[in-house]
Amino acid sequence: MEAWAKIFGIVESNPNKRALLVAERLAAMQRELEHVQTQMRQANFSESLYTSALTNIEQALSSMLLSGNWSQVKQYLLRETFVALAFCTEIIPDEESDISQEALAEISNLVADLRASLLEADISPRLQELIEHHISLIERAIAEYPIVGAKALREAARAGLGELIEVREVLKEEKDAPSVGKLGTAWKRVNEAADIALKAEKLSQLGQKAWAFLENLL
Known part of the structure; x- marks a missing residue:
């Protein structure tokens, strides 16, 4: 959990509140992952090209791993996983501009x-x-x-x-x-x-x- 808190930039001294904030951010990432999966299906690309990568990310985001070591999360964050995600970002249409x-x-x-x-x-x-x-x-x-x-x-x-x-x-x-x-x-x-x-x-x-x-x- 502490590793995720650092990644998300969460500064909260109360451990219970910190855990809640981490869980909220992970839930947001899960929802976005589902959105990516839906868009990829609509793009009619072969699911075999990206499904395993999205599954790995889903495993890494599991709240069940919050009490474990970072190594349990890291095992799912493989190089090929990020390559497949980059492939998805090239396919999915840009829906918005960046907020400065x-x-x-x-x-x-x-x-x-x-x-x-x-x-x-x-x-x-x-x-x-x-x-x-x-x-x-x-x-x-x-x-x-x-x-x-x-x-x-x-x-x-x-x-x-x-x-x-x-x-x-x-x-x-x-x-x-x-x-x-x-x-x-x-x-x-x-x-x-x-x-x-x-x-x-x-x-x-x-x-x-x-x-x-x-x-x-x-």
């Missing part, structure tokens, strides 16, 4: 500013809990971006938007709180980054329209 490190850093800074604002925020416990949850959503999306791409940000934004619409009456009561404004700013930047990366001009900027809808509700 500057954009990701900007979002992280906005979230850090939001978190700091909660220390002196004069808001209800319910709203504070809501904002803390949304901070976790954004931080998790940023952490999973190197694994699954911009869809991590899009899925987080959809979850956050749905929740905010559900509690819009709470937001109306405390909409003038600085933390609420900072939360909106952070989510808008997340949506902007995801829209650009996912080439959302084809989707009529759905993320931004959804947030504009929420602003109208308030």
Whole structure:
């Protein structure tokens, strides 16, 4: 587990929380692996060319190995496995543009500013809990971006938007709180980054329209 924590850049002193974060990242990698397998099947290439490589990666990502030694994971990470994966990346179509490190850093800074604002925020416990949850959503999306791409940000934004619409009456009561404004700013930047990366001009900027809808509700 410690090796995975280092690979994922997880800095968490609580071992239980650290294990949970590692498990979340591995689960994200498993989902992306399934996505790769689906796309390769749609490409109509012979499965014998890549199935064993994907199986090896699946074995390496198994949570059952978290309590073992890194050698148990490494045995599946063979040179031919990575060659086959490289072969897959050449075949699978490019679905998105990269989000710059500057954009990701900007979002992280906005979230850090939001978190700091909660220390002196004069808001209800319910709203504070809501904002803390949304901070976790954004931080998790940023952490999973190197694994699954911009869809991590899009899925987080959809979850956050749905929740905010559900509690819009709470937001109306405390909409003038600085933390609420900072939360909106952070989510808008997340949506902007995801829209650009996912080439959302084809989707009529759905993320931004959804947030504009929420602003109208308030």
